[in-house]
Amino acid sequence: MRIPTTETETGTGTRIPSHRRRKGSSDGSRARADASRRGPTPTKETEIPGRPLKRSSSTLSLDDAAGASNPTSTWAILNRYGARRDSFRRDDRDRTTSAVSYTSGGDQISVSFELVKPPETSLLTLDWPQGPRPSLGTTSYPYVIAAHGNVVLFQIVSPDKHARPSAIDYFVYNASRSSSSNHHPSLTRLPVSYWRRGDTIRPRIMSREGTCILSCGSKNSSSFVVAELERRSCQSSETNVYLFASGSDDWRVFRNVPIRHGDALAHLCCWTTDAVLSCHDRYMIWVDYLVAGMIVANVEHPGRVDPPEPVLWYVPLPVDPVADIDRGRGCPQASRSLCATHHGIKFVNVNQHGGSSSRSFSITLWSWHEDQTWREDATLDAAQLWELDSENRLPNVRPEFPVVDMENPYAVCFLLNERYHTADPNATTWMIKVHMKKKVLLDCTGYSNKGSSSTARRMSEGLSFISSEMPSYLSGKTIKRFLEGPLWPATHDAIEIEENGKMGFPKKQKKYTGKLAIDADYTDAEDERHLENAMTSNSSAGGLR
Structure with missing residues (x-):
């Protein structure tokens, strides 16, 4: 299939404008600056409160041409903060996705989702009529901690009516894996996790960055595991694991669990979890983007109410650790992202060149393979990215908070703020x-600052996104999450650590020359099919949605 690089007929009667910006043209630079200042053109877009800006019917887009043939997606990008709905009128409740539970203070809550197709961002929505007023700030809104398969873990802060400290309630929204109409979503409040010091027992506040959830049920059961790593000593390659399995009444604590290959890593003493993800119904992953590594947990028999102690081991990322962490962590999630997709584990690195004020950058996409190596899939630099914006609509800022498309392993979503x-x-x-391999802008969405949903999106600024497969379960169309084959060897001995104590790369890893390594698990025919679907169902070359 030929990629349109000039104004080309698509076969649907729609023409794709793709005039190129001349390099070094001051007029082009001024046009970009003017377009950025103008923002979305008010005469061509219709603003709907709380929704992304859409093109008016006067302009025919590729979405218009495709109609409703592909209106939904099997995955969604969730904002960290959800929205408040606070309406229990029965006629208005979403009977398909709503689930009801109670806070520790006895308040009834209902949770549903406002799901849209990526790159638009979706929201968890909370009905809490007895809760704190939304005007009180972020503590009155739900916060999404983690997601995997058909489950989403989130927290809300319940104000105590008796002047005691506020209680943080943790809930799991669970969409049934069964396609039967008799199975509805459920909402489970997790029991309180406690810590003990001598004779003192107090509730634990779980880390929002370090708590992971794993969906591990069968077709007719929807079990899950929630786990948090707690590193008590900077000098140790061991960690405590707090684990809760659905169906049990309490948390289990596994103390001093060894991290295999962690004793030779000098940077492990600086570990701070930046992100979590799960895959394969048995693996839970904690990531530190500055240390440039991940701690992987193999949860044996995850469907049991009393799973055994998980096996932990360390896997390096295909980038160097940050040399001087003592200067502050900043926000590493803005430039680095580890993602679980239907085609395996992907890693994105946005590398800024020339200092913090520079607008020069390069983006690299990596994939983790069954031979225990990272391979470079594609690269894209700043000039190549802005060449894709033929309409000069996008702000000329560094892309941030990357999320790899769960369906297309070469497509990556970014935030331009x-x-x-x-x-x-x-x-x-x-x-x-953006399709990193084909260098094509597949879709783009501009957001308004008005409307109720925009409040949640503004509060989520500066926070990473979460990928979720919730749309596929709520639609009753469960999907196969990964290709066949183990993600890591059963012995976990394939990771090589250099003798000098520095972090090494996996065995058989070749030096990173910057050349493209084709993913053998993803054929060119599949790549062409994904690209063709995107070109015929999504707006192209800078279209506004």
Whole structure:
């Protein structure tokens, strides 16, 4: 299939404008700056409160041409903060996705989702009529901690009516794996986890960055495991694991669990979890982007109410650790992202060149393979990215918070937030999706600052996104999560650590030359099919949604 690089007929009667910006042209630079300041053109878009801006019917887009043939997706990008709905009128409740439970204070709550197709971002929505007023700030909104398969873990802060400290309630939204209409989503409040010091017992506050959830049920059961790593000593290659299995009444604590290959890593003493993810119904992963590694847990028999102690081991990422962590962590999630997709584990690194004020950057996409190696899939630099924006609509800022498409292993979604870089009240916020291998802008969405949903999105600024397969379960269309084959060897001995104590790469790992290594598990025919679907169902070359 030929990729349109000039104005080309698509076969549907829609023409794709793709005039190129001339390199070194001052007019082009001024046009980009003007377009960024203008934001979405008000005469061509219709603003709907709480929704992304959509193109008006006067402009025919590729979405219009495709119609409703592919209106949904099997996955979604969740914002960290959810929205408040607070309406229990029975006629308005979403009977398909709503689930009801009670807080520790006895308040009834209902949870559902506002799901849209990526790169647009979706929201967990909370009905809490007896809860704190939304005007009280972020503590009155739900916060999404982790997601995997048909489950989403989130927290809400319940104000105590008796002047005691606020209680943090943790809930798991569980969409049934069964396609039967008799199975509805459920909402489970987790029991309180306690810590003991001498004779003192107090509730634990779980880490929002370090708590992971694993969906591990069968077709007719929806079990899950929640786990948190707690590193008590910077000098030890051991960690405590707090684990809760659905169906049990309490948390289990596994103390001083060894991290295999961790004793030779000098940087492990600086470990701070930046992100979590799960895969394969048995693996839970904790990531430190500055240490440039991940701790993987193999949860044996995860469907049991009393699973055994998990096996932990360390796997390095295909980038160097940050040399001087003592200067502060900043926000590593903005430039590095480890993602679980239907085709395996992917890693994205946005490398900025020339200092913090520079707009020069390069993006690299990696994949983890069954031979225990990282392979480079594709690269994209700043000039190549802006060449894809033929309409000069996107703000010229560094892409942040990457999320790999769960369906297409070469498509990556990014946030472009002009408000991070200017005090202009008309600064724009965009989500874009780029095919890294084919160098094609697949889709982009501009967001308004108005509407109830925009409050949750504004509160989520500066926070990483979470990938979720919830749409596939709520639609009754469960999908196969990964290709066949083990993600890691059963012995976990394939990771090589250099003798000098520095972090080494896995065995058989070749030096990273910057050349493209084709993913053998993903054929070119599949790649062409994904690209063709995107070109015929999504707006292309900078279209506004």
